[in-house]
Amino acid sequence: MEAKGSTTVHLAVYDTLADWETGHATAWLARAGYTIRTVGPAAGEPVTTIAGVRIVPDLALADLTPDDSALLILPGAEKYDEGDELTPFTAKARAFLDAGVPVAAICGATAGLAKEGLLDDRSHTGAVSFYLAATGYKGGEHYVDADAVRDGDLITAGPTEPVAFAREIFARLGAYEGKRDAWYRLFQHSDPAAFAELNG
Template identity: 40%
Template sequence: MKKKIAVFLFDGFSDWEISYLTPEINKSELFELVYFSPSGDLVTSMGGLQVKPTKSLKDLAFEDLEMLILPGGTAWDKGGNREIEKLTVDMFEAGKPVAAICAATIYLGQIGLLNDLKHTSSDLNYLKGMAPEYSGGDHYQNALAVTDGHLITANGIAPIEFAREIFKTIGLYSDAAIEKWFQLFKNGVWSE
């Protein structure tokens, strides 16, 4: 049975932030991508891509999931997507990987998941301004992507680095194969 990786989709999600990681995981014999939205209904990405998720939030149980992936999008900045808090916190508290990029890191700051682990976002001052509850400034890393334990965070301009951290965390490929993939997509370098 394949391990399930849940990808949260919502109106206005940043489609390009998950576009490097989803094809690679989808090719795997070990993992199954489970795309879900709050209601399971059709959503439209920031780029205008209309997607019909395979599940609704109520169809998911954190015990059945290997990882949760949260793409960015303006809904996070506006206080949206709060309905996934229980799933996110349950995953995090169970030690299951939670991966967030761009504005989704703001949400993690708002619910207290960034306070004790190394993390990044699009900018520390932006994070502090959008998440007044956030108190993890001492753990902030000025980096494109950071993994600390079961938490993966990435700057909004780093979808390739985000994918690489996810691949490492789930053991999608060997370290050498992940580095080869990264060099190809980041730098256009293919090595034999």
């Protein structure tokens, strides 16, 4: 099911973003007809990923509203462990979830959501349980030791699971119905039979 009829997926971008974590999701959502737009601290002001790639955001976080979006993706970043600079992004995630628009967070972004209180009563995962516990959050009993977890409108994953993360995003948005299993087997397990299924 698509949020509010929108076909725009918003990808948060900020300094120290972990490049490898969202590529499967964004590339394959674009192939499924979604428009991917980047959202940064300020429109037109470049951010630099862990790899040193410069990205110029399409719009500023302050200008993003849930009504304009099918999904907000929060990649991990070292900045989540260095202070509160990215708190505006987790506050925006709260606004999305309150509006019934899905949010997908991976790696360090899960710690940001934990600090925001968004994992206190939702099933979730992350890098490891003690990483999230270090935030002081109250949701430890809801931690699931899994590649990726989807609880209603919230999707979480650890840093080594970009393929499982994408699979749960596709499931929430209803993308690749009937082919998600083949897609996952191809990219997670290099199953050659899955290629024919996916492209059949």
